Every structure is written in structure tokens, then in C-alpha cells.
Amino acid sequence: MTLGLERVEALLRSLGSPESALGVVQVVGTNGKGTTAVALSLALEELGQPAGAYLSPHVLSYVERVVIRGRRVSEEEFAAGMDRAISTADAHGIPASQFELLTAGAVGMFREAGLSWAVLEAGLGARHDATTAARPGAVVLTNVGRDHAEILGETIEERAREKLGGLREGAVLILGTSDPRVVRIAREEASRRGARLIGPVEGEGEPEGWGMAPYAACNVALGVRAAELLLGREVPDRGRIARRVPHLLPGRFEIHRLGEVPVVVDGGHNPEGVEAVLRAVRSVFGNRPLGVVFGVLRDKDIGSMLVPVRGEAGLLVLTRPEDERAADPGWVRREFGLHDTRIVEDVGEAVELAAREMAERGGVVLVTGSLYTCAAALGRLRAG
Structure with a gap:
């Protein structure tokens, strides 16, 4: 910079x-x-x-x-x-x-x-x-x-x-x-x-x-x-x-499907952005169970971003964006006490895991935290 x-x-x-x-x-x-x-x-x-x-x-x-x-x-x-x-x-x-x-x-x-x-x-x-x-x-x-x-x-x-x-x-x-x-x-x-x-x-x-x-x-x-x-x-x-x-504008509330599960991809990368996309998910999908795939960069206000996520997500999967500034998902789990979360380093695999679990619950998946996370997720979703 x-x-x-x-x-x-x-x-x-x-x-x-x-x-x-x-x-x-x-x-x-x-x-x-x-x-x-x-x-x-x-x-x-x-x-x-x-x-x-x-x-x-x-x-x-x-x-x-x-x-x-x-x-x-x-x-x-x-x-x-x-x-x-x-x-x-x-x-x-x-x-x-x-x-x-x-x-x-x-x-x-x-x-x-x-x-x-x-x-x-x-x-x-x-x-x-x-x-x-x-x-x-x-x-x-x-x-x-x-x-x-x-x-x-x-x-x-x-x-x-x-x-x-x-x-x-x-x-x-x-x-x-x-x-x-x-x-x-x-x-x-x-x-x-x-x-x-x-x-x-x-x-x-x-x-x-x-x-x-x-x-x-x-x-x-x-x-x-x-x-x-x-x-x-x-x-x-x-x-x-x-x-x-x-x-x-790819990666802005972009909706895909894995099987029957809607997957929303949105590059919210600050607290206000994450709060806005969570409100949008609820406005479109109501109270369906929500699985969140979350990958973020180290220099973000990670704690504030996670507050609304923890309040809404029935499943939280931490992953690693494809960027040298990516926050280590293991560190995120330890630092913010996310003991009940999953860690899947590869973004595409994280999305697939969340979709499998939400398929059983009739839920929805949200991928957010960074546009770099979105890029990796879209690479998987657009490949079919």
C-alpha cells in the first residue's frame, strides 16, 4: 500500500x-x-x-x-x-x-x-x-x-x-x-x-x-x-x-445453489457489511437455518464482524481466503472462543461441507468475510 x-x-x-x-x-x-x-x-x-x-x-x-x-x-x-x-x-x-x-x-x-x-x-x-x-x-x-x-x-x-x-x-x-x-x-x-x-x-x-x-x-x-x-x-x-x-458486480449477494441448498456469496468485510448481508439473508429466506462460511483478512475488525454472525449462524465454518493477509482460521477460533465451529482451510471444501449440513436441516449457506473468500467460493460454485 x-x-x-x-x-x-x-x-x-x-x-x-x-x-x-x-x-x-x-x-x-x-x-x-x-x-x-x-x-x-x-x-x-x-x-x-x-x-x-x-x-x-x-x-x-x-x-x-x-x-x-x-x-x-x-x-x-x-x-x-x-x-x-x-x-x-x-x-x-x-x-x-x-x-x-x-x-x-x-x-x-x-x-x-x-x-x-x-x-x-x-x-x-x-x-x-x-x-x-x-x-x-x-x-x-x-x-x-x-x-x-x-x-x-x-x-x-x-x-x-x-x-x-x-x-x-x-x-x-x-x-x-x-x-x-x-x-x-x-x-x-x-x-x-x-x-x-x-x-x-x-x-x-x-x-x-x-x-x-x-x-x-x-x-x-x-x-x-x-x-x-x-x-x-x-x-x-x-x-x-x-x-x-x-x-x-460479482460477489455482492450473489445467489447460487449446491443441490437444493441456496448459497449466498457476499463480500461483506467489515461489521456494517456483515450486518447488512445477514439482514438481507433473513429478508429473502426468512428463518431458515443458516450456515455461515467465514474467511477474513488479519487487518479487519474480526471480533465485531463475528458478533452478528454468532447470533444468526446455526453452523459456522471458518476458512482461509486466498490472500497472503488471510487470518488463520485456527487462530480466529482460539482468539474469539469459537469452540463449537468447524475449520476447513479450503474455501470450496468449506462451502460443500456447509451445504451438506444445511441440506439436512432445510437451510441456507452464506459465504462472507472477504471478497477473496467470495472469489474462491465462486470458483467452486460456477464450476458446477
């Missing part, structure tokens, strides 16, 4: 400042950024404005990170765009990080495609995030929760200020949460930086019957509303946008 804007700013200049030809919207927050960003870009398209979305992280393939005019780019398009960024960095001796190369490469791809808008999902906070180098004219803040406290701060207020670190004079800030602590900081930061604050717009026009988790529907509504506010026009068919969003 490398913080600071110097490298990516130099890279963008060397690429001919592609961001200057685009209307840039930065989406920041703890949860729901990807869904909000995709919905926002699709809504801009619906209103006649060619748009792209840059997302992170990916789940199964790097191409998931770049959406142009409502479609995921091909591997060939992605490789060509990133080759331009990498070759430029090498030619100018710019020691850019992977995320900086991806960000600059995506912005360059948007310009090459002749787009009018670029919607950029921030990676971490915003003050030092590479997406801030694109000088966003609008910022959408989804919410502020408990994640990356060691970098962004221990309190909600500290984290909110970090997430608004990309705000600049003349920008528009669209606030997607009514949390009074965040609202206060948003007002202060907008006033101090000479930005215009709109909102909170949380839940405005929140739809029903979109066939997605309630939290995702709320994020879609925020993204659509943000586009409407930026362009001053209403989207005629919000449902059409909602139906397209899940195809561009």
Missing part, C-alpha cells in the same frame, strides 16, 4: 491529463461504493451522457475494474489500456504502484473511448487515494463505518474527514447518509473547502421489487439520484438500471 498523489499525478500528466477531458465523479465511503458507482454510471448513460466506471477490487478478473458504456471491457481492451499506462510510467521513470497504474490506465481508457463522465470508486479513504488525482468535480459519500481504522482514524468523524479529503473548491458533495456525525463533518468540510453540499439523499425513492438485497437497492437508488442531481433530469426507468447492476 502506497499513499500520496505525487506518482499518479505525474503519470496522468505524462498520459496527457486525460481527466481534464472528463467530468469526474469520485465515490467514497465504507460500504456500497461499487454498487453506487456502477448505478451512477449507468444512470448517466440512461440520460444520454457516455460514462464509464472504475471499480476496486476485482473478484475473479481484473477486467471487472473497468466498465465503459454499461459493459465490462474485454481482456484485449484492458491489456491495451494498461499497457499504455505501464509503458508511460516506465518511460518517465515514475515508480507507480499497481493501484496507481490501474487508476491512470482506466482514466486514459475513458478518454480514448470518448466518454463524457468517469465515475471512480476510491480505494482507501480519499485524501491520499489515487482517484483523487483525477480532480473530481463531484464526490458521492455513501456512508462511514468501521474499517481501516489504523489508517483512516479511530472515530467516525476522523474517517469521514479522510473520505472527504478529495473535496476541492467548486465541487459538489452528494451525501448518502443521514448519520448526524457524518452530516456535521460534511457540512464543515464543504464549507471549509468551498464545495456545495447536497443531501442527505439517503433512501430517496428507494425501490421495491428490484430482486436484490435491500442494502444494494439503497445503493442503486443513491447512484441514480446522484446522476439526476448532477444533470438536473430524472431517469425514466430506474428498474432497468437496477437489473443491470448485478451483472457488473
Whole structure:
């Protein structure tokens, strides 16, 4: 992880400042950024404005990170765009990080495609995030929760200020949460930086019957509303946008089956995210017995994530995500006193074990804790 804007700013200049030809919207927050960003870009398209979305992280393939005019780019398009960024960095001796190369490469791809808008999902906070180098004219803040406290701060207020670190004079800030602590900081930061604050717009026009988790529907509504506010026009068919969003975002309340057992795969990786997906499972599947496959990274607030899981799960299987930062499931069991849990190191095998047990109980399986856990589970589930 490398913080600071110097490298990516130099890279963008060397690429001919592609961001200057685009209307840039930065989406920041703890949860729901990807869904909000995709919905926002699709809504801009619906209103006649060619748009792209840059997302992170990916789940199964790097191409998931770049959406142009409502479609995921091909591997060939992605490789060509990133080759331009990498070759430029090498030619100018710019020691850019992977995320900086991806960000600059995506912005360059948007310009090459002749787009009018670029919607950029921030990676971490915003003050030092590479997406801030694109000088966003609008910022959408989804919410502020408990994640990356060691970098962004221990309190909600500290984290909110970090997430608004990309705000600049003349920008528009669209606030997607009514949390009074965040609202206060948003007002202060907008006033101090000479930005215009709109909102909170949380839940405005929140739809029903979109066939997605309630939290995702709320994020879609925020993204659509943000586009409407930026362009001053209403989207005629919000449902059409909602139906397209899940195809561009794997691992967000994705429902599969192993035999007769529903398996929900969701990359909730902080306490609020886990709580939201558990509520969504109950809203869709009622009080059916629940087996949870849980794999998490070491740097997360694991104890707080496990509190709602322990309250809902009739079966808890601890597993290991496919990442060097993965928390050892044995350590998780000992550290948090989970004596009645199972440990299955391989994610795919953990899902199969949970599905077998839930088949006997008429239950449901939830895979959560990390997008890395989801990636491994989807590899098994999509293979049939």
C-alpha cells in the first residue's frame, strides 16, 4: 500500500491529463461504493451522457475494474489500456504502484473511448487515494463505518474527514447518509473547502421489487439520484438500471445453489457489511437455518464482524481466503472462543461441507468475510 498523489499525478500528466477531458465523479465511503458507482454510471448513460466506471477490487478478473458504456471491457481492451499506462510510467521513470497504474490506465481508457463522465470508486479513504488525482468535480459519500481504522482514524468523524479529503473548491458533495456525525463533518468540510453540499439523499425513492438485497437497492437508488442531481433530469426507468447492476458486480449477494441448498456469496468485510448481508439473508429466506462460511483478512475488525454472525449462524465454518493477509482460521477460533465451529482451510471444501449440513436441516449457506473468500467460493460454485 502506497499513499500520496505525487506518482499518479505525474503519470496522468505524462498520459496527457486525460481527466481534464472528463467530468469526474469520485465515490467514497465504507460500504456500497461499487454498487453506487456502477448505478451512477449507468444512470448517466440512461440520460444520454457516455460514462464509464472504475471499480476496486476485482473478484475473479481484473477486467471487472473497468466498465465503459454499461459493459465490462474485454481482456484485449484492458491489456491495451494498461499497457499504455505501464509503458508511460516506465518511460518517465515514475515508480507507480499497481493501484496507481490501474487508476491512470482506466482514466486514459475513458478518454480514448470518448466518454463524457468517469465515475471512480476510491480505494482507501480519499485524501491520499489515487482517484483523487483525477480532480473530481463531484464526490458521492455513501456512508462511514468501521474499517481501516489504523489508517483512516479511530472515530467516525476522523474517517469521514479522510473520505472527504478529495473535496476541492467548486465541487459538489452528494451525501448518502443521514448519520448526524457524518452530516456535521460534511457540512464543515464543504464549507471549509468551498464545495456545495447536497443531501442527505439517503433512501430517496428507494425501490421495491428490484430482486436484490435491500442494502444494494439503497445503493442503486443513491447512484441514480446522484446522476439526476448532477444533470438536473430524472431517469425514466430506474428498474432497468437496477437489473443491470448485478451483472457488473460479482460477489455482492450473489445467489447460487449446491443441490437444493441456496448459497449466498457476499463480500461483506467489515461489521456494517456483515450486518447488512445477514439482514438481507433473513429478508429473502426468512428463518431458515443458516450456515455461515467465514474467511477474513488479519487487518479487519474480526471480533465485531463475528458478533452478528454468532447470533444468526446455526453452523459456522471458518476458512482461509486466498490472500497472503488471510487470518488463520485456527487462530480466529482460539482468539474469539469459537469452540463449537468447524475449520476447513479450503474455501470450496468449506462451502460443500456447509451445504451438506444445511441440506439436512432445510437451510441456507452464506459465504462472507472477504471478497477473496467470495472469489474462491465462486470458483467452486460456477464450476458446477
